[in-house]
Amino acid sequence: xxxxxxxxxxxxxxxxxxxxxxxxxxxxxxxxxxxxxxxxxxxxxxxxxxxxxxxxxxxxxxxxxxxxxxxxxxxxxxxxxxxxxxxxxxxxxxxxxxxxxxxxxxxxxxxxxxxxxxxxxxxxxxxxxxxxxxxxxxxxxxxxxxxxxxxxxxxxxxxxxxxxxxxxxxxxxxxxxxxxxxxxxxxxxxxxxxxxxxxxxxxxxxxxxxxxxxxxxxxxxxxxxxxxxxxxxxxxxxxxxxxxxxxxxxxxxxxxxxxxxxxxxxxxxxxxxxxxxxxxxxxxxxxxxxxxxxxxxxxxxxxxxxxxxxxxxxxxxxxxxxxxxxxxxxxxxxxxxxxxxxxxxxxxxxxxxxxxxxxxxxxxxxxxxxxxxxxxxxxxxxxxxxxxxxxxxxxxx
Amino acid sequence: xxxxxxxxxxxxxxxxxxxxxxxxxxxxxxxxxxxxxxxxxxxxxxxxxxxxxxxxxxxxxxxxxxxxxxxxxxxxxxxxxxxxxxxxxxxxxxxxxxxxxxxxxxxxxxxxxxxxxxxxxxxxxxxxxxxxxxxxxxxxxxxxxxxxxxxxxxxxxxxxxxxxxxxxxxxxxxxxxxxxxxxxxxxxxxxxxxxxxxxxxxxxxxxxxxxxxxxxxxxxxxxxxxxxxxxxxxxxxxxxxxxxxxxxxxxxxxxxxxxxxxxxxxxxxxxxxxxxxxxxxxxxxxxxxxxxxxxxxxxxxxxxxxxxxxxxxxxxxxxxxxxxxxxxxxxxxxxxxxxxxxxxxxxxxxxxxxxxxxxxxxxxxxxxxxxxxxxxxxxxxxxxxxxxxxxxxxxxx
Numbered sequence: 001x002x003x004x005x006x007x008x009x010x011x012x013x014x015x016x017x018x019x020x021x022x023x024x025x026x027x028x029x030x031x032x033x034x035x036x037x038x039x040x041x042x043x044x045x046x047x048x049x050x051x052x053x054x055x056x057x058x059x060x061x062x063x064x065x066x067x068x069x070x071x072x073x074x075x076x077x078x079x080x081x082x083x084x085x086x087x088x089x090x091x092x093x094x095x096x097x098x099x100x101x102x103x104x105x106x107x108x109x110x111x112x113x114x115x116x117x118x119x120x121x122x123x124x125x126x127x128x129x130x131x132x133x134x135x136x137x138x139x140x141x142x143x144x145x146x147x148x149x150x151x152x153x154x155x156x157x158x159x160x161x162x163x164x165x166x167x168x169x170x171x172x173x174x175x176x177x178x179x180x181x182x183x184x185x186x187x188x189x190x191x192x193x194x195x196x197x198x199x200x201x202x203x204x205x206x207x208x209x210x211x212x213x214x215x216x217x218x219x220x221x222x223x224x225x226x227x228x229x230x231x232x233x234x235x236x237x238x239x240x241x242x243x244x245x246x247x248x249x250x251x252x253x254x255x256x257x258x259x260x261x262x263x264x265x266x267x268x269x270x271x272x273x274x275x276x277x278x279x280x281x282x283x284x285x286x287x288x289x290x291x292x293x294x295x296x297x298x299x300x301x302x303x304x305x306x307x308x309x310x311x312x313x314x315x316x317x318x319x320x321x322x323x324x325x326x327x328x329x330x331x332x333x334x335x336x337x338x339x340x341x342x343x344x345x346x347x348x349x350x351x352x353x354x355x356x357x358x359x360x361x362x363x364x365x366x367x368x369x370x371x372x373x374x375x376x377x378x379x380x381x382x383x384x385x386x387x388x389x390x391x392x393x394x395x396x397x
Numbered sequence: 398x399x400x401x402x403x404x405x406x407x408x409x410x411x412x413x414x415x416x417x418x419x420x421x422x423x424x425x426x427x428x429x430x431x432x433x434x435x436x437x438x439x440x441x442x443x444x445x446x447x448x449x450x451x452x453x454x455x456x457x458x459x460x461x462x463x464x465x466x467x468x469x470x471x472x473x474x475x476x477x478x479x480x481x482x483x484x485x486x487x488x489x490x491x492x493x494x495x496x497x498x499x500x501x502x503x504x505x506x507x508x509x510x511x512x513x514x515x516x517x518x519x520x521x522x523x524x525x526x527x528x529x530x531x532x533x534x535x536x537x538x539x540x541x542x543x544x545x546x547x548x549x550x551x552x553x554x555x556x557x558x559x560x561x562x563x564x565x566x567x568x569x570x571x572x573x574x575x576x577x578x579x580x581x582x583x584x585x586x587x588x589x590x591x592x593x594x595x596x597x598x599x600x601x602x603x604x605x606x607x608x609x610x611x612x613x614x615x616x617x618x619x620x621x622x623x624x625x626x627x628x629x630x631x632x633x634x635x636x637x638x639x640x641x642x643x644x645x646x647x648x649x650x651x652x653x654x655x656x657x658x659x660x661x662x663x664x665x666x667x668x669x670x671x672x673x674x675x676x677x678x679x680x681x682x683x684x685x686x687x688x689x690x691x692x693x694x695x696x697x698x699x700x701x702x703x704x705x706x707x708x709x710x711x712x713x714x715x716x717x718x719x720x721x722x723x724x725x726x727x728x729x730x731x732x733x734x735x736x737x738x739x740x741x742x743x744x745x746x747x748x749x750x751x752x753x754x755x756x757x758x759x760x761x762x763x764x765x766x767x768x769x770x771x772x773x774x775x776x777x778x779x780x781x782x783x784x785x786x787x788x789x790x791x792x793x794x
Contacts, residue, residue: 050722051718051721051722052720052721052722052726052727052729053717053718053720053721053727053729054721080714082714082717082718083714083717083729083742083745083746083747084746085730085744085745085746087746117714118714118715118717118718119713119714119717119742119746119747120747303700303783303787303791304791307787307788307790307791307792307793308791308792308793310788310792311791311792311793312793313792313793315793316516317477317479317480317514317515317516318515320450320479320480320515320516321448321450321479321515323449323450324448324449324450324451325447325448325449329449330449330450332449332450332480333482345480345516347482348480348482349480349481349482349484349516350480350516350517386700386788387788388785388786388788388789389785390700390704390788391704391707391783391784391785391787391788392785393704394700394701394704394705394708395704395705395707395708395710396704396705396708396709396710396712
């Protein structure tokens with residue numbers, strides 16, 4: 001496997017076209033509507049938010065995913081089309097229908113995504129004008145423009161791509177993603193679109209995607225809030241010409257997909273609203289896997305722990321406190337805590353010699369490792385500090 | 398029932414003596430060690446943190462609570478004596494023993510509480526000097542000084558007292574409490590000491606206290622973090638001379654206890670670190686009681702919802718989002734949301750006429766009511782906004 005440049009359009013047969021249609025009153029320099037399509041029939045897999053309040057496009061795309069063939073994704077930023085009732089459903093359907101007409105395909109072969117403010121109906125006049133522009137010559141082609149078109153509070157475009165060989169044939173996987181607030185395990189406020197030219201069945205692709213998402217987008221957190229619009233979609237069009245059996249039997253495709261999703265997930269965290277540090281929280285030695293997950297989640301989402309990190313303060317006492325209410329089994333007298341490789345706590349109490357913890361906690365990125373010494377459960381989450389800038393950013397007008 | 402002045406010493410036979418012993422390098426104007434005692438044998442009830450990491454004094458007090466008689470509470474601020482291993486257990490025991498000697502009672506009749514930084518051993522030389530000062534003439538008497546002695550980041554002393562009549566006899570209940578960070582349902586980072594001269598059995602007192610705590614201290618949140626030291630203790634010495642039967646059969650004592658604990662709980666929220674607003678979140682019409690609790694908790698602890706409140710922004714979309722991931726059953730198309738009496742959302746979508754929501758959300762205190770229209774479950778939590786000042790306050794040195 002090797003990482004290559006580019007993103008959603010590295011796989012053969014995929015194109016992305018983006019335009020600005022003014023959904024947010026913003027500068028026309030940044031597109032806000034994008035259409036990603038395969039020139040030949042492709043299959044799709046997807047993972048959507050587990051939030052019970054689902055945006056209209058999530059409901060529509062869930063239904064369209066039942067189609068054996070999926071050819072395109074249309075996405076807008078600036079408006080989430082969530083909590084918009086029947087109007088929202090009608091608007092999402094209209095977006096799919098317009099794109100289908102443009103591409104001369106069945107409406108059910110188009111998936112729809114929206115991201116932005118909740119509770120405001122989509123400005124359909126603008127969107128319709130944008131959709132009509134997509135067929136013109138004045139569109140912005142390529143992955144980077146598509147990555148920019150789905151940005152909301154993101155500060156940089158997120159792309160990643162790799163190439164692997166499957167029975168001698170080069171196979172490419174590429175993707176784009178956006179963050180940057182309302183980010184929590186069980187799908188962040190985020191969109192991620194992936195494409196591959198691998199020949200793969202819809203069913204196998206879904207299995208690989210679920211596994212990749214579990215280890216990447218479901219292991220990041222910025223603010224503990226889970227959104228109504230989270231969607232990860234992967235299209236595969238088979239143009240690489242590999243044998244499906246070779247793909248299923250080798251672990252290489254899964255590894256490559258994991259790599260791309262993990263990279264994109266890390267970029268989302270690094271671009272978290274107002275953050276100054278990225279921390280990988282690792283729990284090992286838990287009595288079970290689910291205990292390990294409970295423990296990493298409690299630490300990674302604790303407001304007090306995250307505030308201390310903002311100040312570069314190790315404050316392992318708050319980590320102990322979060323462990324204590326996480327629900328994970330623990331014996332206080334066995335707990336060990338490390339900041340990178342420096343041991344702060346052993347046997348549940350501070351190591352007096354650990355004076356230089358701050359040299360770690362003042363870094364832009366570091367690891368916090370907790371060993372519960374109870375079993376073999378282990379898990380990890382990528383999280384951030386919590387800053388006044390985050391609060392200022394999210395206080396509204 | 399009528400509210401009266403004072404706090405922990407309004408009930409006959411109770412005294413409080415406080416001293417400054419320099420646990421925090423702070424100004425000698427504020428005491429940091431207090432001893433609350435009944436001059437006659439009393440019974441005790443208590444509710445402690447559910448955090449699996451329990452501070453040494455919590456473990457000791459839990460054991461001492463098995464004693465039929467409890468005469469005194471000794472408490473210090475500035476150091477939580479949590480995550481301090483065997484040294485911590487020894488230090489907590491030593492505090493109890495010293496107080497018992499002073500009062501000429503059994504060590505098991507003394508409960509111990511500590512609040513402050515986690516993970517640093519108690520400065521026992523200072524504490525011992527402080528304990529010896531408690532028997533001298535230079536102590537500060539009374540409830541207010543005791544309330545000040547347990548303050549950490551609190552900005553004001555919290556006291557409340559009431560008087561009721563039980564079969565013609567005046568019965569008093571009073572208390573003190575401290576907050577002000579690490580505050581979340583299932584016991585906040587908080588201490589609350591209550592005393593009453595009611596004649597009541599230990600068992601009945603425990604039942605009343607659990608019920609009162611459930612409706613007060615377990616229904617507040619500031620930052621979603623639950624502490625290792627939370628303790629609510631109530632002493633009852635019987636000096637009012639009421640009949641125990643009269644107390645058990647009338648609901649008056651429970652009501653009075655609820656009143657005092659609710660008042661103290663509200664003061665803790667009002668004194669939350671860096672907050673600018675207090676919001677009562679009410680969920681009604683939930684499919685069950687537990688669904689109602691899940692829903693109020695998710696809203697009251699959402700970082701994004703709380704940031705919006707800081708800015709005086711109604712942002713009901715974030716409320717919908719939190720409802721969606723709360724785990725409570727819901728039908729989007731039935732949800733109704735009110736800010737005070739103004740309806741913002743009906744049938745799951747915005748009411749266009751609701752232009753003046755900001756007149757509510759810019760107030761210092763307001764109510765957010767969500768009606769799920771599914772059943773009869775209802776619950777409420779008192780919460781706050783989330784501010785840059787909170788983050789700055791908790792970022793450490």
